[in-house]
Amino acid sequence: MMAKYCELFYTFFKIGTFTVGGGYAMIPLMEREVVERHGWLTREEFLDQVALSQAMPGVFAVNMAAVVGHKLRGVGGSVASIAGNIAMPIVFILLLAVAFSHFRDNKVVEGFFLGVRPAVVALIAAPVFTLAKAAKVTWSNCWTPVAAAVLIWLLGVSPVVIVLVAGMAGFVYGKIKKH
Protein backbone atom coordinates (compact mmCIF):
# COMPACT_ATOMS: atom_id res chain seq x y z
CA MET A 1 0.00 0.00 0.00
CA MET A 2 2.62 2.49 1.15
CA ALA A 3 4.94 1.16 -1.54
CA LYS A 4 2.64 2.46 -4.30
CA TYR A 5 2.70 6.02 -2.90
CA CYS A 6 6.50 5.87 -2.70
CA GLU A 7 6.68 4.55 -6.26
CA LEU A 8 4.44 7.40 -7.51
CA PHE A 9 6.45 9.98 -5.58
CA TYR A 10 9.77 8.60 -6.82
CA THR A 11 8.66 8.33 -10.46
CA PHE A 12 7.40 11.92 -10.60
CA PHE A 13 10.40 13.06 -8.58
CA LYS A 14 12.61 11.78 -11.41
CA ILE A 15 10.40 13.41 -14.06
CA GLY A 16 10.42 16.76 -12.25
CA THR A 17 14.11 16.75 -11.45
CA PHE A 18 15.55 15.75 -14.79
CA THR A 19 13.60 17.96 -17.19
CA VAL A 20 14.59 21.53 -17.82
CA GLY A 21 12.54 23.82 -20.07
CA GLY A 22 9.07 23.53 -18.61
CA GLY A 23 6.18 21.09 -18.48
CA TYR A 24 5.96 20.16 -22.16
CA ALA A 25 9.60 19.07 -22.07
CA MET A 26 8.47 16.42 -19.54
CA ILE A 27 6.15 14.63 -21.98
CA PRO A 28 8.74 12.18 -23.42
CA LEU A 29 10.15 11.17 -20.03
CA MET A 30 6.64 10.96 -18.55
CA GLU A 31 5.50 8.71 -21.37
CA ARG A 32 8.50 6.42 -20.91
CA GLU A 33 7.91 6.11 -17.16
CA VAL A 34 4.11 6.06 -16.99
CA VAL A 35 3.27 4.11 -20.16
CA GLU A 36 6.28 1.96 -21.05
CA ARG A 37 7.98 1.26 -17.74
CA HIS A 38 5.09 1.04 -15.28
CA GLY A 39 2.11 0.51 -17.58
CA TRP A 40 -0.05 2.76 -15.39
CA LEU A 41 -1.80 4.21 -18.45
CA THR A 42 -2.18 2.87 -22.00
CA ARG A 43 -0.71 5.04 -24.75
CA GLU A 44 -4.21 6.19 -25.80
CA GLU A 45 -5.16 7.09 -22.23
CA PHE A 46 -1.89 8.97 -21.90
CA LEU A 47 -2.51 11.01 -25.08
CA ASP A 48 -6.08 11.80 -23.99
CA GLN A 49 -4.78 13.08 -20.67
CA VAL A 50 -2.06 15.14 -22.38
CA ALA A 51 -4.77 16.82 -24.47
CA LEU A 52 -7.02 17.39 -21.46
CA SER A 53 -4.22 18.72 -19.25
CA GLN A 54 -3.25 21.14 -22.02
CA ALA A 55 -6.82 22.31 -22.45
CA MET A 56 -7.52 22.75 -18.73
CA PRO A 57 -6.17 25.59 -16.61
CA GLY A 58 -3.10 25.25 -14.43
CA VAL A 59 0.39 23.85 -14.64
CA PHE A 60 0.49 21.14 -17.30
CA ALA A 61 2.96 18.77 -15.60
CA VAL A 62 1.18 19.02 -12.25
CA ASN A 63 -2.18 18.30 -13.88
CA MET A 64 -0.68 15.17 -15.46
CA ALA A 65 0.81 14.05 -12.14
CA ALA A 66 -2.57 14.57 -10.43
CA VAL A 67 -4.43 12.48 -12.99
CA VAL A 68 -1.96 9.57 -13.01
CA GLY A 69 -1.74 9.51 -9.21
CA HIS A 70 -5.52 9.64 -8.88
CA LYS A 71 -6.00 6.76 -11.28
CA LEU A 72 -3.73 4.53 -9.17
CA ARG A 73 -4.42 5.54 -5.58
CA GLY A 74 -7.11 8.24 -5.45
CA VAL A 75 -6.49 11.61 -3.84
CA GLY A 76 -3.52 10.32 -1.82
CA GLY A 77 -1.92 9.14 -5.04
CA SER A 78 -2.43 12.59 -6.58
CA VAL A 79 -0.78 14.26 -3.61
CA ALA A 80 2.20 11.86 -3.74
CA SER A 81 2.72 12.41 -7.49
CA ILE A 82 2.41 16.18 -7.30
CA ALA A 83 4.74 16.40 -4.31
CA GLY A 84 7.31 14.31 -6.17
CA ASN A 85 6.97 16.40 -9.30
CA ILE A 86 7.54 19.80 -7.67
CA ALA A 87 9.88 18.95 -4.75
CA MET A 88 13.25 19.36 -6.48
CA PRO A 89 12.23 22.36 -8.63
CA ILE A 90 11.17 24.25 -5.48
CA VAL A 91 14.36 23.37 -3.58
CA PHE A 92 16.47 24.43 -6.58
CA ILE A 93 14.72 27.79 -6.90
CA LEU A 94 14.97 28.52 -3.17
CA LEU A 95 18.70 27.76 -3.12
CA LEU A 96 19.23 30.09 -6.08
CA ALA A 97 16.96 32.79 -4.61
CA VAL A 98 18.96 32.83 -1.38
CA ALA A 99 22.29 32.72 -3.25
CA PHE A 100 21.35 35.56 -5.63
CA SER A 101 20.16 37.85 -2.87
CA HIS A 102 23.77 37.76 -1.57
CA PHE A 103 25.49 38.21 -4.93
CA ARG A 104 23.13 40.68 -6.58
CA ASP A 105 25.70 43.50 -6.60
CA ASN A 106 28.53 41.28 -7.77
CA LYS A 107 29.85 42.56 -11.14
CA VAL A 108 29.85 39.11 -12.74
CA VAL A 109 26.27 38.32 -11.68
CA GLU A 110 25.19 41.75 -12.88
CA GLY A 111 26.84 41.18 -16.28
CA PHE A 112 25.21 37.76 -16.51
CA PHE A 113 21.72 39.20 -16.04
CA LEU A 114 22.33 42.15 -18.37
CA GLY A 115 23.10 39.60 -21.09
CA VAL A 116 20.26 37.27 -20.12
CA ARG A 117 17.39 39.80 -19.98
CA PRO A 118 17.01 40.37 -23.75
CA ALA A 119 17.39 36.60 -24.24
CA VAL A 120 14.49 35.94 -21.84
CA VAL A 121 12.27 38.32 -23.80
CA ALA A 122 13.18 36.42 -26.99
CA LEU A 123 12.40 33.09 -25.30
CA ILE A 124 8.92 34.36 -24.48
CA ALA A 125 8.37 35.94 -27.90
CA ALA A 126 9.31 32.74 -29.77
CA PRO A 127 6.44 30.49 -28.57
CA VAL A 128 3.98 33.16 -29.78
CA PHE A 129 4.81 32.06 -33.31
CA THR A 130 5.14 28.32 -32.74
CA LEU A 131 1.93 28.22 -30.67
CA ALA A 132 0.09 30.31 -33.24
CA LYS A 133 0.53 27.44 -35.68
CA ALA A 134 -0.58 24.82 -33.14
CA ALA A 135 -3.62 26.89 -32.10
CA LYS A 136 -4.59 27.22 -35.80
CA VAL A 137 -4.32 31.01 -35.89
CA THR A 138 -5.10 32.15 -39.46
CA TRP A 139 -5.62 35.47 -41.26
CA SER A 140 -9.32 35.30 -40.46
CA ASN A 141 -8.97 34.87 -36.68
CA CYS A 142 -5.60 36.55 -36.01
CA TRP A 143 -7.42 39.67 -34.83
CA THR A 144 -8.24 37.80 -31.59
CA PRO A 145 -4.66 37.32 -30.31
CA VAL A 146 -3.66 40.76 -31.65
CA ALA A 147 -6.56 42.43 -29.84
CA ALA A 148 -5.79 40.43 -26.68
CA ALA A 149 -2.13 41.48 -26.76
CA VAL A 150 -2.92 45.16 -27.35
CA LEU A 151 -5.62 45.24 -24.63
CA ILE A 152 -3.21 43.79 -22.06
CA TRP A 153 -0.04 45.54 -23.17
CA LEU A 154 -1.29 49.07 -23.90
CA LEU A 155 -4.57 49.35 -22.00
CA GLY A 156 -3.67 47.32 -18.91
CA VAL A 157 -6.63 44.94 -19.20
CA SER A 158 -6.14 41.89 -16.96
CA PRO A 159 -5.34 38.62 -18.79
CA VAL A 160 -8.05 37.07 -16.59
CA VAL A 161 -10.68 39.14 -18.41
CA ILE A 162 -9.34 38.02 -21.80
CA VAL A 163 -9.49 34.35 -20.76
CA LEU A 164 -13.06 34.70 -19.46
CA VAL A 165 -14.31 36.52 -22.56
CA ALA A 166 -12.59 34.15 -25.01
CA GLY A 167 -13.86 31.07 -23.18
CA MET A 168 -17.45 32.32 -23.00
CA ALA A 169 -17.46 33.53 -26.60
CA GLY A 170 -16.20 30.14 -27.80
CA PHE A 171 -18.77 28.27 -25.69
CA VAL A 172 -21.70 30.40 -26.92
CA TYR A 173 -20.50 30.20 -30.53
CA GLY A 174 -20.37 26.39 -30.26
CA LYS A 175 -23.92 26.31 -28.83
CA ILE A 176 -25.29 28.54 -31.62
CA LYS A 177 -23.52 26.62 -34.37
CA LYS A 178 -25.05 23.37 -33.10
CA HIS A 179 -28.62 24.64 -33.46
Next chain:
Amino acid sequence: MIFLELFITFLKIGIFTFGGGYSMIALIQDEVVARHGWMTSQEFTDILAVSQMTPGPIGINTATYAGYTAVANAGLPAWQAVAGSLIASLAVVLLPVVLILAVNRVLSRHKDSPAVATMFRCLRVAVVGLIAAAALTLMTADSFGHFGMNLRFVASVVLFGVVFALTIKRKVSPVVLILASGAVGILLYTLFPQA
Protein backbone atom coordinates in the same frame (compact mmCIF):
# COMPACT_ATOMS: atom_id res chain seq x y z
CA MET B 1 -1.40 40.35 5.44
CA ILE B 2 0.91 39.45 2.58
CA PHE B 3 0.60 35.65 2.96
CA LEU B 4 -3.17 35.69 2.52
CA GLU B 5 -2.82 38.08 -0.40
CA LEU B 6 -0.21 35.81 -1.99
CA PHE B 7 -2.47 32.80 -1.54
CA ILE B 8 -5.50 34.45 -3.13
CA THR B 9 -3.47 36.01 -5.93
CA PHE B 10 -1.87 32.71 -6.91
CA LEU B 11 -5.18 30.81 -6.64
CA LYS B 12 -6.48 33.28 -9.21
CA ILE B 13 -3.38 32.95 -11.40
CA GLY B 14 -3.64 29.14 -11.37
CA ILE B 15 -7.28 28.86 -12.35
CA PHE B 16 -7.03 31.43 -15.18
CA THR B 17 -3.88 30.02 -16.77
CA PHE B 18 -4.68 28.21 -20.00
CA GLY B 19 -1.96 26.95 -22.29
CA GLY B 20 0.98 26.28 -19.99
CA GLY B 21 3.83 28.08 -18.32
CA TYR B 22 4.31 30.88 -20.82
CA SER B 23 0.75 32.11 -20.51
CA MET B 24 1.05 31.86 -16.73
CA ILE B 25 3.97 34.30 -17.01
CA ALA B 26 1.56 36.91 -18.42
CA LEU B 27 -0.78 36.52 -15.45
CA ILE B 28 1.95 36.45 -12.80
CA GLN B 29 3.57 39.53 -14.35
CA ASP B 30 0.27 41.40 -14.36
CA GLU B 31 -0.44 40.55 -10.71
CA VAL B 32 2.94 40.78 -8.98
CA VAL B 33 4.43 43.71 -10.93
CA ALA B 34 1.54 45.85 -12.21
CA ARG B 35 -1.27 45.23 -9.69
CA HIS B 36 0.47 44.51 -6.37
CA GLY B 37 3.87 46.09 -7.02
CA TRP B 38 5.60 43.29 -5.08
CA MET B 39 8.65 43.56 -7.34
CA THR B 40 10.07 45.59 -10.20
CA SER B 41 9.80 44.53 -13.83
CA GLN B 42 13.57 44.00 -13.81
CA GLU B 43 13.42 41.64 -10.81
CA PHE B 44 10.62 39.75 -12.53
CA THR B 45 12.69 39.31 -15.71
CA ASP B 46 15.57 37.89 -13.66
CA ILE B 47 13.13 35.48 -12.00
CA LEU B 48 11.98 34.35 -15.45
CA ALA B 49 15.58 33.70 -16.48
CA VAL B 50 16.22 31.53 -13.42
CA SER B 51 12.85 29.75 -13.79
CA GLN B 52 13.68 28.68 -17.31
CA MET B 53 17.12 27.29 -16.61
CA THR B 54 16.33 25.26 -13.49
CA PRO B 55 14.48 21.93 -13.71
CA GLY B 56 10.71 21.67 -13.33
CA PRO B 57 7.55 23.27 -14.69
CA ILE B 58 8.10 26.97 -15.51
CA GLY B 59 4.82 27.90 -13.80
CA ILE B 60 5.92 26.27 -10.52
CA ASN B 61 9.41 27.75 -10.70
CA THR B 62 8.12 31.26 -11.40
CA ALA B 63 5.47 31.04 -8.67
CA THR B 64 8.03 29.76 -6.15
CA TYR B 65 10.54 32.49 -6.92
CA ALA B 66 7.92 35.26 -7.16
CA GLY B 67 6.42 34.20 -3.80
CA TYR B 68 9.85 34.29 -2.21
CA THR B 69 10.72 37.69 -3.69
CA ALA B 70 7.39 39.29 -2.78
CA VAL B 71 7.84 38.43 0.90
CA ALA B 72 11.57 39.21 0.95
CA ASN B 73 10.90 42.63 -0.64
CA ALA B 74 8.38 43.34 2.12
CA GLY B 75 11.35 43.22 4.50
CA LEU B 76 10.42 39.95 6.20
CA PRO B 77 13.07 37.36 7.21
CA ALA B 78 14.23 34.57 4.88
CA TRP B 79 12.23 31.75 6.50
CA GLN B 80 9.03 33.72 5.97
CA ALA B 81 10.05 34.27 2.36
CA VAL B 82 10.41 30.48 2.05
CA ALA B 83 6.89 30.14 3.49
CA GLY B 84 5.71 32.68 0.90
CA SER B 85 7.25 30.63 -1.91
CA LEU B 86 5.52 27.45 -0.70
CA ILE B 87 2.17 29.23 -0.35
CA ALA B 88 2.45 30.63 -3.90
CA SER B 89 3.37 27.27 -5.47
CA LEU B 90 0.66 25.34 -3.66
CA ALA B 91 -2.01 27.97 -4.36
CA VAL B 92 -1.16 28.02 -8.05
CA VAL B 93 -1.85 24.29 -8.51
CA LEU B 94 -4.69 23.79 -6.02
CA LEU B 95 -7.80 24.74 -8.02
CA PRO B 96 -6.64 23.37 -11.40
CA VAL B 97 -5.88 19.98 -9.82
CA VAL B 98 -9.30 19.76 -8.14
CA LEU B 99 -10.88 20.85 -11.41
CA ILE B 100 -9.09 18.37 -13.67
CA LEU B 101 -9.92 15.46 -11.36
CA ALA B 102 -13.58 16.51 -11.34
CA VAL B 103 -13.63 17.06 -15.08
CA ASN B 104 -12.10 13.63 -15.72
CA ARG B 105 -15.16 12.13 -14.04
CA VAL B 106 -17.68 14.18 -15.97
CA LEU B 107 -16.02 14.71 -19.32
CA SER B 108 -16.24 11.15 -20.60
CA ARG B 109 -19.94 11.89 -21.14
CA HIS B 110 -19.58 15.34 -22.75
CA LYS B 111 -16.35 14.82 -24.63
CA ASP B 112 -17.90 15.46 -28.04
CA SER B 113 -19.95 18.52 -27.09
CA PRO B 114 -19.28 21.16 -29.78
CA ALA B 115 -19.65 23.99 -27.25
CA VAL B 116 -16.83 22.61 -25.10
CA ALA B 117 -14.68 22.00 -28.19
CA THR B 118 -15.09 25.55 -29.58
CA MET B 119 -14.52 27.01 -26.12
CA PHE B 120 -11.13 25.33 -25.91
CA ARG B 121 -10.27 26.28 -29.51
CA CYS B 122 -11.10 29.92 -28.78
CA LEU B 123 -9.03 29.86 -25.60
CA ARG B 124 -6.01 28.47 -27.42
CA VAL B 125 -6.18 31.32 -29.95
CA ALA B 126 -6.52 34.00 -27.26
CA VAL B 127 -3.62 32.53 -25.26
CA VAL B 128 -1.27 33.32 -28.16
CA GLY B 129 -2.13 37.00 -27.60
CA LEU B 130 -1.57 36.64 -23.85
CA ILE B 131 1.96 35.40 -24.38
CA ALA B 132 2.67 38.13 -26.93
CA ALA B 133 1.58 40.70 -24.34
CA ALA B 134 4.00 39.24 -21.79
CA ALA B 135 6.88 39.59 -24.27
CA LEU B 136 5.85 43.14 -25.30
CA THR B 137 5.52 44.27 -21.69
CA LEU B 138 9.10 43.13 -21.04
CA MET B 139 10.52 45.13 -23.99
CA THR B 140 11.62 48.04 -21.83
CA ALA B 141 14.82 49.92 -21.02
CA ASP B 142 15.20 47.59 -18.01
CA SER B 143 15.66 44.62 -20.32
CA PHE B 144 17.38 46.27 -23.30
CA GLY B 145 19.07 49.45 -22.09
CA HIS B 146 18.15 52.90 -23.38
CA PHE B 147 17.23 53.18 -27.07
CA GLY B 148 20.07 54.43 -29.30
CA MET B 149 23.49 53.59 -30.69
CA ASN B 150 25.03 52.61 -27.36
CA LEU B 151 26.77 49.33 -26.59
CA ARG B 152 24.16 47.92 -24.22
CA PHE B 153 21.15 48.56 -26.48
CA VAL B 154 22.85 47.26 -29.62
CA ALA B 155 24.18 44.17 -27.81
CA SER B 156 20.72 43.52 -26.33
CA VAL B 157 18.99 43.73 -29.72
CA VAL B 158 21.56 41.38 -31.27
CA LEU B 159 21.17 38.90 -28.37
CA PHE B 160 17.39 39.09 -28.71
CA GLY B 161 17.56 38.41 -32.46
CA VAL B 162 20.00 35.52 -32.16
CA VAL B 163 18.10 33.81 -29.32
CA PHE B 164 14.77 34.30 -31.11
CA ALA B 165 16.11 32.82 -34.37
CA LEU B 166 17.82 29.87 -32.66
CA THR B 167 14.64 29.05 -30.73
CA ILE B 168 12.35 29.20 -33.76
CA LYS B 169 14.62 27.73 -36.43
CA ARG B 170 16.86 25.31 -34.55
CA LYS B 171 14.92 24.55 -31.37
CA VAL B 172 18.05 25.13 -29.27
CA SER B 173 17.39 24.43 -25.57
CA PRO B 174 16.50 27.52 -23.49
CA VAL B 175 19.03 26.44 -20.87
CA VAL B 176 21.87 26.61 -23.39
CA LEU B 177 20.63 29.96 -24.71
CA ILE B 178 20.31 31.54 -21.26
CA LEU B 179 23.74 30.32 -20.14
CA ALA B 180 25.33 31.50 -23.42
CA SER B 181 23.69 34.95 -23.23
CA GLY B 182 24.82 35.20 -19.61
CA ALA B 183 28.38 34.37 -20.65
CA VAL B 184 28.24 37.06 -23.38
CA GLY B 185 26.93 39.50 -20.77
CA ILE B 186 29.72 38.72 -18.31
CA LEU B 187 32.38 39.11 -21.02
CA LEU B 188 30.91 42.29 -22.49
CA TYR B 189 30.11 44.16 -19.30
CA THR B 190 33.34 43.32 -17.47
CA LEU B 191 35.35 44.47 -20.51
CA PHE B 192 33.23 47.64 -20.87
CA PRO B 193 32.03 48.34 -17.33
CA GLN B 194 30.67 51.79 -18.18
CA ALA B 195 28.17 50.39 -20.73
